[in-house]
Amino acid sequence: MPTAQELVRKFSDLKTLPHVALRLTKLVNDDRSTMHDFEEVIKLDPVLVTRLLRLVNSPYFGLINKVESIPKAVVYVGMKNLRNLVAVEALRNLFRGGENENGFSRKNLWIHSATVAIIAEMIAKRIFGQEGEDVFLAGIIHDIGLIVEDQLVGESLWSACAAYDPTKNTLALCEQESIGTDHCLVGNLLAKEWRLPNEVLKAIRLHHDMERKHSLGSITSILQLAEYVAGKLGYSPLVGRFDPLPDYLVRHVRSTMTNYKVIMRDLPSEMAKAKDLYETDL
């Protein structure tokens, strides 16, 4: 059975993140980078320029005057949003194709990831007063390990999917059975290669860890909440099957129920906005 490292190495040989994405993540991590550096990288990718201008001119930013210059757009959007924009763009391509009748659909997974990202960002911002950009990135990327497995050990993954029963186990446990590793570990390693922030790496690794109590407001806990909501709304990777909410989070939701109700009330319009922004197939 392959280890997570082997899978990631093989996958990296097959598919790489676009050059632009790698350079941008590097810039985000570099204290000495300036907006000017970002500008230089973004200019290389016309698709990215279009998306950037669309994003900055969307209602989300609510600017009065239309922004048409790249440097200005970069300043408005900020480094992290820019990184997310690139990540969405890059991942969307990785999630394409691979439709089959084995209960695993990349398209479903993509919609799931995007939904989780949007919900997680809302929870982070509205309930925990966080900036939300890292949480969004964690949401969009948390199940990337499944794509790796689908690409390299598809049949084992499909049998894990078949064995998955939310009342008895988690998908990660089933993967351990049939593949020898799981998408949390694989995704964590891949994201590490892409040099994503540590908090994001941790959340990818732990998002199926239902045993432990993760601290409220951590990316992991927010991801688990968002996964549950997405599942309830019918957007789980394996339609109809998703992990129950861990007890510590049930208690949290109960104690702040009205907060979550407000989020649920605003979710449809947020998703519509996101669809417009990222052109995702929500």
Added chain:
Amino acid sequence: MTGDEFENVFDDLLNGDEELKAFCQVLQEQVPQAFIQLHGDNGVVLPEVAAQPCSAEGVAELLAKTRAAGGRPVAAQGQAGEWCYGLRVDKISAVLLFSLPGRSDNLLVEPHGRQLLQGVIDYALLQQEQQLLKIENEQIFRQIAVLKQKHTALIEDNFRQYRLIQDKEKEYARTLESEIARQTAELRNTNARLEEASRLQSEFLANMSHELRTPMNAIIGFSDLLLELKLDKESREYAQTIKNAGMNLLVLINDILDLAKIEAGRIELEHAPFDLRETVDNVASLFRIPAREKKLSFMVEIAPQLPALLYGDNNRLRQILINLVGNAMKFTAAGEVAIVIGLQSLASEQAQVVFSVRDSGIGIPPERQQAIFDKFTQADGSTTRKYGGTGLGLAICHQLVQLMGGSIAVKSVEGEGSSFFFTLPLKVARPDAVVAPRPEPEGRAEGNMQAEAASVRSALRVLLVEDNPVNQRLASIIIKKQGCELAVAGDGIEALAQLEKHVFDLVLMDVQMPNMDGLEATRRIRKIEASSGARAQYAGLRNRTKPLSIIGLTAHARKEDEQSCYGAGMNGFLTKPIIRARLEAVLAEEAEACNLGRPQGPAA
């Protein structure tokens, strides 16, 4: 996806009675004396422990009635006569039952009572709405706080980037500075190397000039001497041919060296007052006889308004004119050659003088007119074969005119003649300016110099200090022919040795010699003369009333050479190759001086 789906996401997590409890609580707070009971659609009954508003049967009956009433309040009287009310509240999916103890009238009959009831319930519901709004408000505040944080972060980041850019700029400036310093140093080095190369080249030129002129001097000098002997016609013709060829070669060598010097930027122009008319007359005098021989009319025209004295380099101007007139003579078979000097303008002591040399010669084809000022170019290749010459003359003229701040051009019609003209800016000199003595002509003019008849200069004792045997011999013959007594020394040391024992009237001192050069020897002689003790040991210096005449012989006619000759204590100098006429003139001058200076007169 419907709105319900979104709202019911968390239903699984709820017991379903939170809302009812909250509602119940508000009502109890509002109307504490009332009995209140809520019957949720999900079967929940609240409050869990409370007095019944009416009997159990009554409750069941009232519930059924209320559910059937479609939202209207229902009233029923209990066994004790008290009134119980039921109301369906859709918003919380429950039926509300309540009674007011102590009141025996039916509230619902009174419109006010009904309104009151409805008001209380609405209030309780609004309380819940308010709770939602409050939370929403909180969320908005949190998001505003996030935005504020981001704003602060943005400002900090801006500042950080500003600092970064500043640092980068500073670093860039530093790099630029060091780069400039490096390049400057490199340029300085290159410059120093070039200067050194140029110095070496100029040294080489000077040496070359010496090395080339020395044998030429011998060839011309000895063929000259040969021609003075009694020779048969054939031998005389041969000797004359050797002399002519030698003179031509010397002219050529001088041209090449001149041009090389100009191009190396090694030429120094004089800036001294001179008489332009005299210069032009002098040039003209060189060509009158050849013109007559070729039966050409030779004309000189000088504008009368031309200032008498001008500042400039007289010698170089002569050189240009000789070159141009020489060419005109060469290429003209019949007709005329003319020198015309005009004044183009005269303003505040600055004269623009136009020189032109006109001929009626073969002319220059238009396509060649530009090229003739280039090096080694004549009107066409056949010209050299037919007329001879190096093609350097015009190039030298062109360079010299440029160096003097003027410009030269030609107008020519093939077969009709050419006209070369150049304009020079020359400063006007005051009439009382001291005119520099016109140096003896050199080069091509020398051919026209004929030695004066040798007068007997008896007993003029001459010491010739010269290392080159050929030069030694040539000079010896010329000097002896003048009737002088002659001793010869090969270098400065030998010269001093001769002076120890013998008396001389004149020392001809070569400058460049091995062991001890002429400059050093001269310095020593002057030092000895200055000290009476030392002088006593030298027979040649002991009894002199005035310093010994020392004339330098130098291959280089450069200013610094002249200066170093005088600096070492020489009385004058002659350029090599030795020109017979000049040497004879020096000897004559010296003999005269000695005759005057020595009352006892020369020994016969």
